[in-house]
Amino acid sequence: MRLRIFCLVVLVLFAVTLAFTASLTTQTSAAQQSKPQITHVPAVYTDPSSGSAMFHAYCASCHGNDGKGDGPAAPALKNLPADLTHLAAKNSARFPELQVAQAIRGDWMTTAHGNKEMPVWGPVFLYLAHHDPAIAQLRVRNLTKYVESMQKK
Ligand code: HEC
Incomplete structure (x- = not known):
């Protein structure tokens, strides 16, 4: 047995x-x-108070250094990364702050108009902040402010 x-x-x-x-x-x-065209690397640590440092570390590969959507990874994507310098112009001259913060956190990724090609940053920022939501939120706010500073007048 x-x-x-x-x-x-x-x-x-x-x-x-x-x-x-x-x-x-x-x-x-x-x-x-x-086809392995995009290499995924772990997000490096950046200063949560520097929108510029975060943008260049996390966003410029697709959106380009000046946010025009022409980063080195852009040709490998199915959808072109948005031109982030015209967000206010496309929104009756008002910068769509909430929409940008949501895009960064990845809130709209699961909705109908969501796009999975843009990475979801909410969980990454929480991870970098050792799960302190205040610091993760600070990153989103400073990145949003930085994107706002890129708007074409
Ligand atoms: C792997 C490439 C990639 C990276 C990295 C990336 N994005 Fe994107 N992003 C995209 C693509 C592609 C779109 C277009 C999605 C769509 O239009 O459906 C987009 C869309 C956006 C939008 C929405 C624009 C609109 O028209 O509403 C914002 C805002 C944005 N990205 C900001 C950022 C920020 C800030 C970062 C860095 C934290 C970042 N992105 C990193 C690919 C990327």
């Missing part, structure tokens, strides 16, 4: 290992099939 249970446990363990290896292999082959 004991032996039968032992054999069963070994069998189950074996099956689990097999399943795990199988899922690992499918993951690698899927990764190999998709």
